[in-house]
Amino acid sequence: MQDFGWSLSSHAASADTPGEIGGHVANSRIQAYYAMPLGRPLTFNDRISVSGQFALTELGKRGVSCFGLFNSSRHTWRVFSSMAFRLWEEENYAQVMFDWMSADWRGRGQETAVLIAPDGARHTFQFDYDPDVRPDCTRLDPLLAKHLTSETGNGRPIELQGESFILQRAHSDEPELTAEDLHRRLVSAREEGLAEYFHRHGQHRWWKTPHPEKNHGRLRFQLDQEEPYIMWFDEEIRSSPAEFDRFGLFNICRYGTGQTVYFSNLILNGQPIDLSQDPHWMGHNNRCSLVEPDFHSMNNFGWSQTNWAGDAPGEMGGLIWRLEPDDPGFAYYADDAGALTIEDPIEFSGRICFVDGMTDASMFFGYFNHEEFMHLHEEGGKSAGFPHPSMMGITLNDATAIGYYFAPMLCSADRTVVGDSGRFRFLPDRKPCSFSFRYDPHANHGAGQVSYEIDGNTGSFDLTSEQRNAGACFDRFGLATVRQGGNSVEIYFDDLNYLVRRDTEAHRTFHPQVLIERPYPVESAGRLH
Structure with missing residues (x-):
């Protein structure tokens, strides 16, 4: 149930001046918002300032x-064309995070160490975006220049990036340096765009900004009297398109329950917003009861009476989830391809339309081995995850900073993988295009080569002799889930041509599509596994 909008109440507002926006906001694949329409959409080229206060009274x-600036035309996980902060349930507290995303699906964000209790206490917030500021690359503290690592990303060893480990190394040059003084110097370097910070699960990580001269634009975000978070825009996203046509409160396209939250004392670009009376903002599904169409691993793909990819109704595709390796809900929709091997010349082609995608999601389309695919993995086991032995085709690979990649690949029977994972961006723009995939076992001096095309862009990659010798056997062709944990994509295929090897006299078995009932996982808030 969604039940939020304007009310003459005083959860976030004071009792002397009631009036606020808020209420119960539910996670849902169905978009919901209550927001002020902006006459001229704001962009990454505009100076932006937002402040106010909020109160969180209930947290499921x-x-x-989410609260801030966004585009009302699309509803996704990380919100298409947005600049906003979110209150995200984490062990009965709301962790505060800040996200921004361009209109071409380049996403960035910052997880803060701020946790908000759902106790109704009032909290102030402010974020300011300056599109013109650039770093002074000459001002990095010499001590930090020596002891900060250049290895970026939160997947690196904590011994390289952790604040306490940096202090240990720095003591070799400044034995009297305190943790407080080091932290102050790190924050100053972040303010200047010369150091980057990442927080998750209580770990505070720092590293040198790889190319500070390419930073252009800075966002400053502060909760209450907490230390401000400084976020720089890299050149890539700063030059990307974005249009924010709404300002207000909105939900997230994700499984889960919801929360009750209120906002007041709002100021946008220096202009106070009067909430003492109904502002008549635009509401969309913000007060309604609904049957939630979505929960984690609720696959819904196969034959479809739609025409996203082709001209006439009738195609294959739908909603496909990226699942945990040990989730028994893995699925495929495929044709019996007979018996094909890595020794055969194999190709397929058709039309494809990428309709929607959430962060941390993917799918597979092509040839695979039914027996290998149906193997149920134990989480963390040696054989867990994706790809499975004997797969050849196309994956969609999500990368938050980029969007998605069209990524052809081939995995042999020994799980050796080759492919092109980061050459062509492929975005959920809902525009159909042609594609092809061709495997030639005789090319590359007999080791084998894959060539492919997507919307006029071409590429190729070679197999190794070791991979070719390992072999691969394929007996299915179609669409399948990826088992790495994550979220969902919606994609469709039509006008397909593909190779099979079957006895022409053999009787083909028709398998009707069926719906499998799975109870909604209430206790885990929409996540089955």
Whole structure:
């Protein structure tokens, strides 16, 4: 149930001046918002300032709300064309995070160490975006220049990036340096765009900004009297398109429950917003009861009476989830391809339309081995994850900073993988295009080569002799889930041509599509596994 908008109440507002926006915001694949329409959309080229206060009174498992600037035309996980903060349930507290995303699906964000209790206490917030500021690359503290690592990303060893480990190394040059003084110097370097910070699960990580001269634009975000978070825009996203046509409160396209939150004392670009009376903002599904169409691993793909990819109704595709390796809900929709091997010349082609995609999602389309695919993995086991032995085709690979990649690949029977994972961006722009995939076992001096095309862009990659010798056997062709944990994509295929090897006299078995009922996982708030 969604039940939020304007009310003459005083949860976030004071009792002397009631009037606020808020209420119960539910996670849902169905978009919901209550927001002020902006006459001229704001962009990454505009100076932006937002402040106000909020009160969180109730927080359900995996409940999320978002507040700030966004584009009303698309509803996704990380919100298409947005600049906003979110309150994200984490062990009965709301962790505060800040996200921004361009209109071409380049996403960035910052997880803060701020946790908000759902106790109704009032909290102030402010974020300011300056599109013109650039770093002074000459001002990096010599001590930090020596002891900060250049290895970026939160997947690196904590011994390289952790604040306490940096202090240990720095003591070799400044034995009297305190943790407080080091932290102050790190924050100053971040303010200047010369150091980057990442927080998750209580770990505070720092590293040198790889190319500070390419930073252009800075965002400053502060909760209450907490230390401000400084976020720089890299050149890539700064030059990307973005249009924010709404300002207000909106939900997230994700499984989970919801939360009850209120906002007041709002100021946008220096202009106070009067909430003492109904502002008549635009509401969309913000007060309604609904049957939630979505929960984690609720696959819904196969034959479809739609025409996203082709001209006439009738195609294959739908909603496909990226699942945990040990989730028994893995699925495929495929034709019996007979018996094909890596020794055969194999090709397929058709039309494809990428309709929607959430962060941390993917799918596979092509040839695979039924027996290998049906193997149920134990989480963390040696054989867990994706790809499975004997797969050849196309994956969609999500990368938050980029969007998605069209990524052809081939995995032999020994799980050796080759492919092109980061050459062509492929975005959920809902525009159909042609594609092809061709495997030639005789090319590359007999080791084998894959060539492919997507919307006029071409590429190729070679197999190794070791991979070719390992072999691969394929007996299915179609669409399948990826088992790495994550979220969902919606994609469709039509006008397909593909190779099979079957006895022409053999009787083909028709398998009707069936719906499998799975109870909604109430206790885990929409996540089955």
